[in-house]
Amino acid sequence: MHKSHPRPFNLVLVGPPGSGKGTQAQLLEERFSLYHLATGDLFRAIRFHAGGDDVLANEVKARYDAGIPQPDTVAVELVDRELKRLHRKTGFIFDAFPLSVPQAIELERMVKFYDMRSPLAISIDVSEAEAVRRLTLRRFCPVDQHVYHPQDAAYTANKCAVCGGPLMQRPDDTTELAKKRYLTYADRIMKIKEFYREHGRLLEVSGEQPIQAVFREVLQALVPYL
Numbered sequence: 001m002h003k004s005h006p007r008p009f010n011l012v013l014v015g016p017p018g019s020g021k022g023t024q025a026q027l028l029e030e031r032f033s034l035y036h037l038a039t040g041d042l043f044r045a046i047r048f049h050a051g052g053d054d055v056l057a058n059e060v061k062a063r064y065d066a067g068i069p070q071p072d073t074v075a076v077e078l079v080d081r082e083l084k085r086l087h088r089k090t091g092f093i094f095d096a097f098p099l100s101v102p103q104a105i106e107l108e109r110m111v112k113f114y115d116m117r118s119p120l121a122i123s124i125d126v127s128e129a130e131a132v133r134r135l136t137l138r139r140f141c142p143v144d145q146h147v148y149h150p151q152d153a154a155y156t157a158n159k160c161a162v163c164g165g166p167l168m169q170r171p172d173d174t175t176e177l178a179k180k181r182y183l184t185y186a187d188r189i190m191k192i193k194e195f196y197r198e199h200g201r202l203l204e205v206s207g208e209q210p211i212q213a214v215f216r217e218v219l220q221a222l223v224p225y226l
């Protein structure tokens with residue numbers, strides 16, 4: 001019989017852009033029926049509630065339109081709203097959260113408040129060269145913003161699956177900018193990993209192997225916690 005834990009587990013994915021967080025999150029979400037909570041999606045979604053009496057939505061939209069980064073406190077508030085809405089129903093995979101130690105501390109506070117299990121951090125480790133290589137391979141459709149990866153049929157055909165238009169490299173996926181992004185993240189990631197290591201909840205896997213092999217390593221690392 002399937003062993004069921006009284007409370008679902010929660011995962012935090014840590015790694016630089018291009019390490020495979022989104023890819024592994026999708027596999028984990030399917031395997032364990034977890035809710036994929038991506039703060040990027042929350043920021044994009046809440047802008048559409050601007051114009052009413054949701055003060056946070058109005059502030060997010062104003063910053064977004066002005067190209068001003070969103071502060072830690074807003075990311076925390078958006079995550080808090082989602083936890084309030086869903087915490088009794090499911091476990092979570094946090095994607096692009098926490099992105100700083102103060103956010104990690106807030107997440108600890110929130111999971112305690114909602115009586116959830118403390119998050120396990122899965123760090124997907126890749127070298128700068130590999131992360132940059134993958135990001136420069138990505139293509140997107142400038143019309144509908146869809147992103148395509150080498151394994152997608154539309155990528156090989158060089159035609160958007162939605163509108164049929166030609167695919168392009170995103171302006172921020174050049175080698176130079178991808179390297180810059182890797183370095184920005186490397187420092188943050190080191191500190192976030194240190195935080196979870198100190199809490200005894202850091203699992204490290206190598207991201208430089210085929211997707212299914214990374215997934216097997218993740219599952220192996222999770223065994224003691226299932």
Ligand code: ADP
Nearest residue numbers: 016017018019020021022023134149209210211
């Ligand atoms: P992140 O969410 O960390 O930025 P993604 O999951 O979007 O990373 O993956 C970035 C790119 O690398 C995608 O094109 C994806 O298909 C590819 N990718 C992901 N995992 C692997 C892997 N293990 N080996 C090779 N390519 C991978």
